[in-house]
Amino acid sequence: MDYEFPLGLAALAGIIPLTIVYLLKPRPKQIILPSLMFVQRISQNVLASRRKITKKITDPLFFLQLLALILLSIAIAGPLLDSISGNSEKVVVIIDSSASMSVPDRINTSRSMAIESLGEENTVIAAESIPVVLAKAVDADNAKELIRNMEARSTSADVPKSILTVVNDEENQNAKIVVISDFENWAGRAPETYIKIANAKNMQLEFRQVGKPAVNYAIVNGYLKDRNDGTYEYTCTVKNFGNESVKLDVQLESKSGLFSPQKVNNSMSLDGFGAQQIKFFSIPQGTSTVEILNKDAVPCDNIAYISIPEITPKKMLILTDLDPAASKSPLITALSLMPDIDVDVQYKLPDDLEKYDVVVIDCEYEPLSSSTVRKIVAYAKSGKDLIVIGNGCLYNSSEMHGLYPVLPVDIISIKEDDSHTIETSGSGKHIFEEISFDEVYMSKYLVAVSRENTSVLAELEGVGPVVCAWNIKNGTTSYVGLSDTVENEAWNNFPTIPTYPVFWVKLLKYMWGIDDISETNVNTGRYQAFDQSTRIKTPTETISSKFVYYDECGIYNLNQKTVAANLYDSAESNTFTEKRLNLAGENAEIQKEDLQTRSPDKLRKYLIYALLLLLVIENVIMFRRKII
Amino acid sequence: MAGAKHMIDTSFLTQLDRYALPLRNRVMAVHSGSHISTKKGSGLDLVDHRKYNPGDSLKKIDWNLYARTEKLYIRRFEEDKNLNMVILLDASSSMLFPDNSPNKFEYASTIALGVSYIVMRYNDQYMISTFADDVDYTKARKGREEFLRTIDNLSSISVNGKTKLADCADSIYSRIKSKSMVLIISDFLDNLDSIRHAVHRLSGHELVLVHLYDETEISLPETVDGTVKFIDSETNEEFNMSVGPEFKKEYAAEYEKHMAELDKIAYDFKIPYFSININNRPIDAVLTIIGER
Numbered sequence: 001m002d003y004e005f006p007l008g009l010a011a012l013a014g015i016i017p018l019t020i021v022y023l024l025k026p027r028p029k030q031i032i033l034p035s036l037m038f039v040q041r042i043s044q045n046v047l048a049s050r051r052k053i054t055k056k057i058t059d060p061l062f063f064l065q066l067l068a069l070i071l072l073s074i075a076i077a078g079p080l081l082d083s084i085s086g087n088s089e090k091v092v093v094i095i096d097s098s099a100s101m102s103v104p105d106r107i108n109t110s111r112s113m114a115i116e117s118l119g120e121e122n123t124v125i126a127a128e129s130i131p132v133v134l135a136k137a138v139d140a141d142n143a144k145e146l147i148r149n150m151e152a153r154s155t156s157a158d159v160p161k162s163i164l165t166v167v168n169d170e171e172n173q174n175a176k177i178v179v180i181s182d183f184e185n186w187a188g189r190a191p192e193t194y195i196k197i198a199n200a201k202n203m204q205l206e207f208r209q210v211g212k213p214a215v216n217y218a219i220v221n222g223y224l225k226d227r228n229d230g231t232y233e234y235t236c237t238v239k240n241f242g243n244e245s246v247k248l249d250v251q252l253e254s255k256s257g258l259f260s261p262q263k264v265n266n267s268m269s270l271d272g273f274g275a276q277q278i279k280f281f282s283i284p285q286g287t288s289t290v291e292i293l294n295k296d297a298v299p300c301d302n303i304a305y306i307s308i309p310e311i312t313p314k315k316m317l318i319l320t321d322l323d324p325a326a327s328k329s330p331l332i333t334a335l336s337l338m339p340d341i342d343v344d345v346q347y348k349l350p351d352d353l354e355k356y357d358v359v360v361i362d363c364e365y366e367p368l369s370s371s372t373v374r375k376i377v378a379y380a381k382s383g384k385d386l387i388v389i390g391n392g393c394l395y396n397s398s399e400m401h402g403l404y405p406v407l408p409v410d411i412i413s414i415k416e417d418d419s420h421t422i423e424t425s426g427s428g429k430h431i432f433e434e435i436s437f438d439e440v441y442m443s444k445y446l447v448a449v450s451r452e453n454t455s456v457l458a459e460l461e462g463v464g465p466v467v468c469a470w471n472i473k474n475g476t477t478s479y480v481g482l483s484d485t486v487e488n489e490a491w492n493n494f495p496t497i498p499t500y501p502v503f504w505v506k507l508l509k510y511m512w513g514i515d516d517i518s519e520t521n522v523n524t525g526r527y528q529a530f531d532q533s534t535r536i537k538t539p540t541e542t543i544s545s546k547f548v549y550y551d552e553c554g555i556y557n558l559n560q561k562t563v564a565a566n567l568y569d570s571a572e573s574n575t576f577t578e579k580r581l582n583l584a585g586e587n588a589e590i591q592k593e594d595l596q597t598r599s600p601d602k603l604r605k606y607l608i609y610a611l612l613l614l615l616v617i618e619n620v621i622m623f624r625r626k627i628i
Numbered sequence: 629m630a631g632a633k634h635m636i637d638t639s640f641l642t643q644l645d646r647y648a649l650p651l652r653n654r655v656m657a658v659h660s661g662s663h664i665s666t667k668k669g670s671g672l673d674l675v676d677h678r679k680y681n682p683g684d685s686l687k688k689i690d691w692n693l694y695a696r697t698e699k700l701y702i703r704r705f706e707e708d709k710n711l712n713m714v715i716l717l718d719a720s721s722s723m724l725f726p727d728n729s730p731n732k733f734e735y736a737s738t739i740a741l742g743v744s745y746i747v748m749r750y751n752d753q754y755m756i757s758t759f760a761d762d763v764d765y766t767k768a769r770k771g772r773e774e775f776l777r778t779i780d781n782l783s784s785i786s787v788n789g790k791t792k793l794a795d796c797a798d799s800i801y802s803r804i805k806s807k808s809m810v811l812i813i814s815d816f817l818d819n820l821d822s823i824r825h826a827v828h829r830l831s832g833h834e835l836v837l838v839h840l841y842d843e844t845e846i847s848l849p850e851t852v853d854g855t856v857k858f859i860d861s862e863t864n865e866e867f868n869m870s871v872g873p874e875f876k877k878e879y880a881a882e883y884e885k886h887m888a889e890l891d892k893i894a895y896d897f898k899i900p901y902f903s904i905n906i907n908n909r910p911i912d913a914v915l916t917i918i919g920e921r
Binding site: 042061621 | 721722723725727732815817845848850851852853854855856857858859860861862863865867868869870872875878879882883886
């Protein structure tokens with residue numbers, strides 16, 4: 001018999017001193033009795049063998065204590081007994097469906113192993129970045145069919161999480177859990193821990209390893225950097241997960257509805273287990289791929305998909321009191337620099353206002369006429385985008401007050417004070433992450449209060465919002481309380497800081513619903529839910545669902561958005577590792593043995609009950625003898 | 629216990645003044661006394677005559693009858709004889725139980741003296757002999773002075789050895805010349821065959837068995853529990869036993885069985901048998917024995 005803690009049996013050594021104590025100690029009470037003849041007569045009725053023992057030790061307390069000691073030592077040692085029958089009726093098969101399992105021999109072997117393990121009632125779980133329950137409590141035939149159709153996905157796998165999910169499910173009590181994986185990417189505790197957890201919950205856990213080392217090349221750690229000129233810089237690392245040098249051909253291909261396709265080819269030599277970082281500048285809007293053309297074990301990590309949102313050219317009207325011919329305000333300069341925007345700076349409102357996608361009002365001294373204000377308000381209310389700059393004119397001029405109904409803030413007053421700093425808030429923290437608001441000094445500003453249902457993106461500490469937006473129909477009206485007045489009458493130094501143009505790029509992208517690049521370039525294994533059922537075009541099929549689980553590398557089209565999903569997981573791509581969980585050889589036998597002889601706790605429980613009973617009996621005896 | 633002074637209660641003796649010892653059978657004794665004898669001899673009441681045989685005392689010839697009949701006849705009278713009381717007192721080690729006073733020997737001595745006192749008051753003879761492995765004979769005594777000496781002897785007597793009733797009966801049988809009243813006071817913790825033999829041997833006399841016991845001998849106290857080393861008070865033999873309620877029941881049953889056997893022996897020989905708890909008052913025991921209770 002095996003024990004959880006064999007050293008616990010050392011407590012049995014206590015039998016020796018116990019016996020010696022009882023043998024040496026003159027424990028029997030001496031009673032001088034004239035009628036010993038009757039005692040002798042009684043003793044003749046006792047079996048001869050028992051008489052022999054009792055001549056040495058006769059006290060039942062000794063036998064009770066001896067038994068208690070034996071039970072105690074066995075309880076400490078914890079005998080591992082089969083608490084689950086050999087052929088479990090309930091079987092939960094967890095199959096690693098990560099990218100590394102797409103090495104041809106691995107998934108086939110796992111399918112065979114899984115089918116071999118099936119019992120009467122089977123649950124099949126694909127261990128991806130989240131556990132995906134493919135079937136619950138199905139018979140062996142259904143489970144077989146399901147397993148035969150299983151494919152490796154392009155995600156990383158969290159096998160420990162899947163195990164814990166199964167173990168924590170009360171319905172799986174007394175089940176046999178079979179985990180089949182290549183154990184390339186194990187981000188959990190030692191497997192023995194999970195065996196113990198499973199055993200504690202009366203389940204049997206068995207690990208089965210598949211796969212041999214296979215050479216693989218992969219694109220890992222890819223990321224995009226906004227160049228703020230409408231293009232992005234793409235950086236990634238190409239790695240050789242093999243022990244031999246290799247020459248790899250890498251190709252960049254860009255496709256866009258706005259530009260003609262581009263193709264760039266590159267070659268690189270990598271040593272065994274070598275890696276090289278590559279950069280592609282000016283990745284245009286649209287989708288692009290970076291591909292290793294060499295064949296290898298895992299195909300999904302050979303292509304990096306890039307999705308840069310395509311921004312259609314927009315027409316912008318800037319209504320200002322400055323003579324456009326005379327000088328350009330920092331605002332006009334910043335907005336004019338933006339790609340894909342046609343900026344029209346006007347002193348008076350043009351007749352064909354509807355052709356503009358966005359209107360910016362930047363009047364410092366001269367207010368707009370009342371009729372212009374009415375038209376602008378009507379324009380905003382029609383669902384067009386409007387940006388109003390918080391200059392003095394906005395507060396001082398009664399005509400300009402006509403804009404207030406469409407503004408996301410109520411203007412209260414003008415204040416001169418230099419003790420306030422700008423802080424981003426809400427989603428502004430993310431949008432204006434790169435903007436150096438800490439360098440901005442405000443000397444004069446409009447005191448404003450945000451209205452209901454507005455998004456305050458930045459605020460003047462202790463005063464009120466300075467960047468605030470709200471939606472009117474399909475359009476967005478933004479209030480920017482950062483005057484761009486320069487020189488002696490400047491209200492602040494914001495227009496002079498280098499990130500001022502970036503602020504406007506970020507704000508306009510926010511207003512136009514252009515997501516951050518990280519939203520359109522995701523890693524596989526991500527789960528995203530929607531408020532309503534959405535039509536989703538995955539790399540292989542088109543579905544309607546309230547959620548999307550990115551389990552394939554490629555381009556996803558959803559919500560008029562194009563999302564690129566990539567593996568980018570060097571642990572998953574490394575199919576040549578020798579440092580997998582060591583479940584082979586001698587350890588495998590130990591594992592197997594461990595798996596068959598489990599819980600010490602069941603027997604231990606009964607041993608402790610018996611021990612307590614003995615203690616009670618012993619106490620009763622001692623009480624009767626008036627020892628206690 | 630040898631050499632130790634035994635505590636013998638004599639305070640109750642005067643209460644026995646108004647009691648006499650009745651005898652079922654006619655006594656046969658060489659001393660004359662107030663009890664009716666089975667013998668004819670030198671008493672005052674004429675019983676009958678018989679023919680003179682040569683060698684008969686001339687004093688006994690009835691000369692008046694010779695004058696009338698011219699034949700020699702001898703006069704025979706009813707002879708008055710004294711009671712001869714033999715008390716056999718068990719002085720084996722087992723009689724020293726229990727440890728506290730009075731133990732069985734002290735109690736036995738007390739009631740032996742009580743009986744002897746009654747005998748002494750009627751100027752009868754009594755003899756108290758102790759026995760264990762062997763019999764310690766004393767000569768037959770008579771009178772108040774002798775009685776005091778008897779008390780002194782009993783209080784200093786050595787109590788030890790093993791009860792061997794059969795051997796003792798064989799030994800004393802030849803010593804009792806006339807038919808006597810024999811009182812055996814003992815705990816009778818001896819082989820039943822030995823007891824039966826002794827009773828058989830002495831059954832020619834007016835035999836009375838007085839069995840003494842202490843309550844704790846029958847019902848072992850509660851403190852006697854667990855592993856107990858029993859030591860025989862007579863042989864010093866040791867015996868380890870695990871004592872529990874079951875054992876105590878068995879033990880008590882064995883003891884009672886022994887007492888029942890004693891009773892049966894007495895019944896078989898048609899002799900009185902008294903089983904007396906030493907916690908009873910000695911006077912009550914004495915009165916029970918002499919048939920007043």
